[in-house]
Amino acid sequence: MSMFCFQCQETARNTGCTVRGVCGKSDDTARLQDLLIYVLKGISWCRIEAEKAEVTLNVADRFLVESLFATITNANFDAKVFEKRITEALAIRDGYKKKLIESGLSLDNAPGAVTWEPAGVSEYDLKAAVVGVLSTEHEDVRSLRELLTYGVKGMAAYYEHAQNLGFENREVIAFMEKALAATLDDTLSADDLVAMVLECGKNGVDVMALLDAANTDTYGNPELTEVNIGTADNPAILISGHDLKDLEELLEQTRGTGVDVYTHSEMLPAHYYPAFKKYEHLRGNYGNAWWKQKEEFESFNGPVLFTTNCIVPPKDSYKERVYTTGASGFEGCIHIPDRKPGGKKDFSQIIEHAKKCAPPAQIEEGSITGGFAHHQVFALADKVVDAVKSGQIKRFFVMAGCDGRMKSRDYYTQFAQQLPKDTVILTAGCAKYRYNKLPLGDIGGIPRVLDAGQCNDSYSLAVIAMKLKEIFELNDINELPISYNIAWYEQKAVIVLLALLYLGVKDIHVGPTLPAFLSPNVAKVLVDTFGIAGIGEVEDDIKLFMGA
Numbered sequence: 023m024s025m026f027c028f029q030c031q032e033t034a035r036n037t038g039c040t041v042r043g044v045c046g047k048s049d050d051t052a053r054l055q056d057l058l059i060y061v062l063k064g065i066s067w068c069r070i071e072a073e074k075a076e077v078t079l080n081v082a083d084r085f086l087v088e089s090l091f092a093t094i095t096n097a098n099f100d101a102k103v104f105e106k107r108i109t110e111a112l113a114i115r116d117g118y119k120k121k122l123i124e125s126g127l128s129l130d131n132a133p134g135a136v137t138w139e140p141a142g143v144s145e146y147d148l149k150a151a152v153v154g155v156l157s158t159e160h161e162d163v164r165s166l167r168e169l170l171t172y173g174v175k176g177m178a179a180y181y182e183h184a185q186n187l188g189f190e191n192r193e194v195i196a197f198m199e200k201a202l203a204a205t206l207d208d209t210l211s212a213d214d215l216v217a218m219v220l221e222c223g224k225n226g227v228d229v230m231a232l233l234d235a236a237n238t239d240t241y242g243n244p245e246l247t248e249v250n251i252g253t254a255d256n257p258a259i260l261i262s263g264h265d266l267k268d269l270e271e272l273l274e275q276t277r278g279t280g281v282d283v284y285t286h287s288e289m290l291p292a293h294y295y296p297a298f299k300k301y302e303h304l305r306g307n308y309g310n311a312w313w314k315q316k317e318e319f320e321s322f323n324g325p326v327l328f329t330t331n332c333i334v335p336p337k338d339s340y341k342e343r344v345y346t347t348g349a350s351g352f353e354g355c356i357h358i359p360d361r362k363p364g365g366k367k368d369f370s371q372i373i374e375h376a377k378k379c380a381p382p383a384q385i386e387e388g389s390i391t392g393g394f395a396h397h398q399v400f401a402l403a404d405k406v407v408d409a410v411k412s413g414q415i416k417r418f419f420v421m422a423g424c425d426g427r428m429k430s431r432d433y434y435t436q437f438a439q440q441l442p443k444d445t446v447i448l449t450a451g452c453a454k455y456r457y458n459k460l461p462l463g464d465i466g467g468i469p470r471v472l473d474a475g476q477c478n479d480s481y482s483l484a485v486i487a488m489k490l491k492e493i494f495e496l497n498d499i500n501e502l503p504i505s506y507n508i509a510w511y512e513q514k515a516v517i518v519l520l521a522l523l524y525l526g527v528k529d530i531h532v533g534p535t536l537p538a539f540l541s542p543n544v545a546k547v548l549v550d551t552f553g554i555a556g557i558g559e560v561e562d563d564i565k566l567f568m569g570a
Contacts, residue, residue, distance in 0.1 A: 023040035023041070024040070024041060024049040024053075025039065025040060025041070025042075025043075025049040025052035025053055025154070026038050026039070026040055026052075026154055026155050026156050027039045027043055027047070027052050027155070028155065028168075028537075028538040028539050029094075029095060029168070029172055029175075029512070029513060029539065030044075030045060030095040030096075030511055030512045030513075031424070031426060031428075031510055031511045031512070031534070031535060031537070032044045032045065032426055032427065032428065032511070033538050036535050036538045037538055038155075038538060039052070045095055045096050046099065046334065046335035047099055048099070048101065050101050050147065051099055051100070051101045051104065052154075053147060053150035053151060053154065054101055054104035054105060054108065054146065054147075054150055055092075055093040055104055056150055056153060056154035056155070057104075057108055057146055057149060057150035057153060058089055058092075058093060058104055058107050058108050058111060059090075059093060059171065059202075060135050060149075060150075060153040061108055061111040061112055061115060061135060062086060062089055062090065062111060062202055063133075063135045063202045063203060063205060063206050064115045064133070064135030064136040064138075064206075065082065065086065065111060065114055065115045065118065065199075066086075066198070066199035066200070066201075066202035066203040067132065067133060067135060067136050067202075067203040067206055068115060068118035068119060068122060068136060069118065069199045069203075070199060070200060070203045071122060071127060072118065072121070072122060073196075075122075075125060075127055077121060077122060077125045077127070079117075079118050079121055080117070082114050083185075083190075083192075083195045084185065085110065085111070085114065086178070086195065086198065086199070087178045087181050087182050087185065087195070087198075088178075088182060088348075088349055089107050089111065090174060090175050090178035090179075090198070091175070091178045091179050091182050091330070091331075091348075091349035092104070092107065092349040092350075092351070093175060094175050094176070094178075094179060094331050094349075094512055094513045094514070095331060095511070095512035095513065096312070096331045096332050096333050096334070096512065097330060097331035097333070097349050097350050097351075098346075098349060098350055098351040098352070099333065099335065099351065099352045099353065100351040100352060100353045101353070102353070103351050105143055105146060108146055109143065112140070115136065119136065133206040134153075135153075135206055155168060161541045161543075162212050162541050162543045162544055163212060163215065164541070165539055165540055165541035165543075165544040166212060166215035166216065166218075166219060166544060167205040167215065168539045169219055169516070169537075169539060169540070169544070170201050170204070170205060170215065170218055170219050170222055171201075171202070171205060172513040172516045172517075172539070173201075173219065173222040173223070173226065173513070173516050173517045173520050174198050174201050174202060174222065174517075175513040175516075175517075176226070176512075176513040176514040176515070176516050176517030176518070177194065177197075177198060177222070177225060177226055177229045177517050178198065179264075179330070179331070179349075179478075179513070179514050180229045180230055180232075180233045180478045180514070180517070181194060181195075181229050181232070181233075182265075182348070182349065183233055183236070183237075183264060183265055183266065183267070183478070184229070184232045184233040184235075184236040186265060186267040186268075187236040187237070187239075187240050187266075187267055188236070189232055189233070189235060189236035189239075190232075191228060191229070191232050193225075193228070194225055194228055194229050194232065197221065197222070197225040198225075200218075201218060201221075201222060204218055212543075212544075216547065219520065220520070220523065220524055222517070222520050223517075223520035223521050223522075223523050223524030223525075224521075224524045226517040226518070226520050226521035226524065227481070227484070227521045227524055227525065229517075230478055230480070230481035230517075230518075230521060231481060233478050233481075234478075234479070234481050234482070237266060237295070238397070240266075240297070241266060241270075241295035241296065241297035241298065242295055242296035242297050243295075243296070243395065243397035243398065244291065244294035244295055244392075244393045244394075244395040244397065244398060244474075244475060244479075245294060245296060245393050245397075245398055246391070246393045246394070246398055247293050247294045247299075247391070247392060247393040248389040248390070248391050249290065249293045249306055249307050249389055249390045249391075249392065250305060250306030250307070250389055251306055251307055251308070251386045251387065251388055251389060251390060251459075252306065252384055252386065252387045252388070253284075253305065253306070253308070253381065253382045253383070253384040254282055254305050254381070255381050256280055256281065256282045256303075256305075256381055257280070257281055257282070257323075257324055257376050257377055257378075257379050257380065257381055258281060258282040258283060258284055258305065258322070258324045258376060258379075258381060258382050259272065259276065259281060259282075259283050259284070259324055259325055259326070259327060259372060259373070259376045260283075260284050260285075260286050260308055260309075260319070260322050260324060260325070260326045260327070260382070261283060261284070261285055261286065261289055261326075261327045261329065262285075262286040262287055262288070262289055262312070262315075262326060262327065262328050262329065262332060263287075263288065263289060263327075263328050263329030263330035263331065263332060263348075263350065264288050264289065264329060264330045264331075264476055264477075264478070265329035265330055265348060266292055266295070268327070268329040268347060268348065268367065269283075269285075269289065269292050269298070269329070270297075270298075271361075271366050271367050271369065272327065272369050273298070273301045273303070273304060274366075275366075275369045275370070275373060276303060276369070276373055276376075277301070277303065279373055279377070280377070281303070281373055281376045281377060282303045282304075282305045283301070283303055283304050283305065284304075284305055284306055284307060284308040284322075284382065285304075285306075285307045285308070286307070286308055286309055286312075286315070286318075286326070287309065287310070287311055287312045287315075287332060287452050287455075288312070288330075288332060288451070288452050288476050288477065289307075289329075290307045290390070290392070291392060291393075291473070291474075291475035291476050291479065292304075293306075293307065293392070293393075294392055294393035294395070294475060306389075307390065308322060308382060308385075309322075309385065310455045311425035311426075311452040311455035311456075312332035312333075312334065312425070312452060313334060313425065313426060313427045315334050316334055316336075316337055318385065319336070319337075319340050319343070319344075320337070320339060320340055321382065321383040321385055322382045322383070323379050323380040323381065323382050323383060324343065324375075324376045324379040324380075324381075324382060325343045325344070325345055325372050325375045325376050325379065326340075326343055326344050326345065327345045327346075327347065327358075327369075327372055328344070328345070328346045328347070328350040328352075329347055329348055329350065330348060330349060330350055331349070331350060331512070332452075333346070333350060333352055335352065336352065336355070341354060341355065343375070343379070344356075345357070345358055345371075345372045345375075346358070347359075347360075347367060348360065356371065356372075358371070358372065388459075390458055390459065390473075391469055391471075391473075392458075392473035392475070393473070393475075394448075394469075394472035394473055394474050394482075395474045395475055395479055395482040396474070396482040396485040396486050396489070399472065399474075399482075399486050400486075400489065402468065403489070403493065405466070405467070405468060406468060407490075407493055407494075409465055409466055409468060410494075410503065413444070414444060414465050414466055415444060415445070415446055415465055415468070415503075416442065416444040416445055416503065416568075417442075417444075417445045417446075417503045417504070417505060417567070417568065418445070418446050418447075418448055418502075418503060418504045418505070419441065419445060419446070419447050419448065419504075419505050419506075419507055419567070420448045420449075420483055420487075420504060420505070420506045420507070420508065421434065421437070421438070421447050421448070421449050421453060421454075421457075421507055421508065421509070422448070422449050422450040422451050422453060422474075422477070422480045422483055422508055422518065423450075423451045423453040423477065423480075423508040423509040423510050423511070423515050423518070424451055424452055424453055424477065424509055424510055424511030424512060424514075424515050425451075425452045425453050425455050425456060425509065425511070426509075426511045426534075428534055430533075430534040430535075431456065431509065431534055432456075433533065433534060433557060433560060434453060434456040434457065434507075434509055434533075435456045435457055435460070436560045437507065437560050437563065437564065438456065438457035438460060438462065438471075439457070439460060439462075440560055440561065440564060441564060442564075442568065443463070443465075443470075444465065445470070446465065446468065446469075446470050446471075446472060447462075447470060447471045447472065448472050448474065448483050448486065448504075449471060449472065449473050449474065450473065450474040450475050450476065450477060450478075450479040450480045450482065450483055451476060451477035451479075451480065451509075451515070452477070453508075453509040454471070454473055456509075457471060458471055458473060474486075477514050477515065477518065478514065478518075480518045480521075480522075481521075484521065484522065484525055484527075487499055487502060487504055487527075488525070490502055490504075498526070499525065499526055499527060500526070500527065500528050500529070505529075505531075505567040506522070506527060506529070506530040506531060507531045507533070507557070507563070507567070508530060508531065508532055508533075509532075509533055509534065510532055510533075510537070516537075519532065523548075523552050527552075528552050528553045529552075529553035529555070530552070530553070530554055530555075531554075531555050531556065531557055531563070532554060532555070532556060532557075533556055533557035534557060535556065536554075536556050
C-alpha cells in the first residue's frame with residue numbers, strides 16, 4: 023500500500039484508505055502529513071523533557087497548532103505545504119535538542135522522532151513510509167494512540183480560532199504536547215492510554231470553553247436570527263470554513279466595494295452574532311453542507327474563500343475561483359497569507375476577482391432560523407422548563423456533528439422527520455443540513471430544531487444540559503430527558519465526543535458508522551464503560567430512545 027489513513031468516517035471500506043484518500047488526498051500528501059505528525063511528536067517530547075529538567079525553550083505554540091490543524095480531514099491537500107512545514111518543524115526540534123544537550127541532558131534514549139536526522143527533503147518520503155499509523159504493531163495500542171492523536175487534532179482546530187481572536191490557554195497546549203509525546207512511549211499500557219484519552223476529553227471541554235469565550239466576548243452572544251438563503255444582484259464572495267476573524271476582516275475590506283458576502287456550510291452561524299449584523303452586504307447563506315460544493319460553487323459564479331477544512335477537490339470549471347487561507351490549502355489555488363502580528367489579512371485580490379464575476383444564481387429561497395447557543399436558550403429557560411413539566415416536550419435529541427456524502431446519512435433526515443412531535447432537536451455542526459430546512463414546526467413557540475452553531479458550539483449543548491440538570495435538581499446528567507444521536511466525520515467530532523464522555527454523558531449513539539480506528543477491544547471498552555453504540559433502523563432507534 024502507498025498510504026494508510028483511517029482518521030475520517032468515509033475511510034475506504036471502513037477500514038483504511040491505502041491508495042488515495044476518499045477525501046481526495048493523494049498518497050504523497052498523506053505520507054507527508056504522517057511525517058509532520060511524527061516530527062511534531064519529537065518537538066513535544068523535547069518540550070516535556072525540558073519541563074522536567076526546568077530548561078526553558080522558545081515557545082512554538084502557534085506552529086504546533088497550525089500544523090496539527092493542517093492535517094485534519096479536508097483541510098490541506100498541498101504536498102509542498104507539508105514539505106515546508108516538516109523542514110520548519112525539524113529546525114524547531116533541532117533547536118530544542120541543542121538546548122537540551124547544552125543543559126547536560128542525554129538524548130541516548132530519545133525516540134526516533136527526536137533523533138532522526140535527514141540529509142534533506144529527498145529523504146522525507148522514505149521516512150514517511152515507515153512512521154505512519156501502521157508503525158504501531160499492537161492493534162489496541164495503535165487504536166488508542168490514534169484516538170488520542172485525533173482528539174488533539176480536533177483541539178488544535180478549535181484552539182487556532184480562539185488564538186486568532188487573542189485568547190490562549192498554555193495548559194491546553196501543554197496537554198497537546200504531553201499527549202503527542204505519550205504516543206512515542208512504548209512503556210505506557212493500554213490502561214495508561216485510556217486515562218490519557220479521558221484527559222483529552224477534559225482538555226477538549228477547556229478548549230471549547232476558551233473558543234466560546236473568544237467568540238462571544240468579541241462578537242456578542244448568538245441570538246435568535248432568521249438567515250436569508252436567497253440571493254441579491256451584486257457580485258459576491260462565498261466564505262466557507264469556520265474562522266470568524268477571517269470573516270470579520272473580509273467584511274471590513276468589502277465594505278463599500280459593491281461586493282456582497284455570503285456564508286457557506288459551517289460559516290452559517292456567523293449570522294447569529296450581533297457584531298456581524300451591522301454589515302448590510304453580508305447577504306445570507308448560500309447552499310448546504312460542504313459535500314455539495316461541486317454543484318453549488320458552479321452556480322455561485324463568484325470566488326470562494328476557504329478559511330479552514332471542508333474542501334472538496336475543486337473541478338477545473340471553477341478551480342481558478344477557489345482561494346484558501348490559514349490551515350487550508352489546495353495545489354493550484356491562490357493562498358492568502360496569514361496576518362502578521364498586529365496586522366490583518368489582505369483580501370484585495372479576491373475582492374478584485376469578485377468584481378469581475380456575475381452575481382450568484384439563486385438556488386433556494388426563504389430563510390433558516392438559528393442562534394440557539396446557551397445564552398439564547400437560557401433566555402428561554404422558563405418557557406422550556408414549563409414545556410417539559412407540562413409534558414409538551416417529552417424529550418430532547420442532541421443531533422450535533424458532521425454531514426457527509428454517504429447515502430446512509432439519509433438516516434438523519436428520516437430520523438428527524440419521524441421523531442414524535444413532542445420532541446426537540448438540539449444541533450450544532452453541519453449535520454443540521456440534513457433537517458434544518460424541513461417544516462418540523464414548533465412546540466408552543468419553541469422551534470423543534472434549535473441550532474447552536476458550528477461544530478465547536480457543541481459546547482453550548484453541553485452547557486445547556488448541565489443547566490437543565492441544575493434546574494431540575496438532578497444528581498446525574500443522564501437523568502435528563504436528553505438522548506444523543508450524533509453524526510461524525512472528522513477529528514473535530516472526535517474531540518466533541520471525548521468531551522461529552524469526560525462530562526459523564528452515557529449511551530451516546532454515533533453514526534453512520536463507528537470509527538475504523540477503534541479496535542474491537544477499544545470499542546468494547548467504550549461500549550462497556552460509556553454505553554457507546556452505533557445506529558440501526560430509524561424506527562427501531564426512535565423506539566429505543568423513547569423507551570417504547
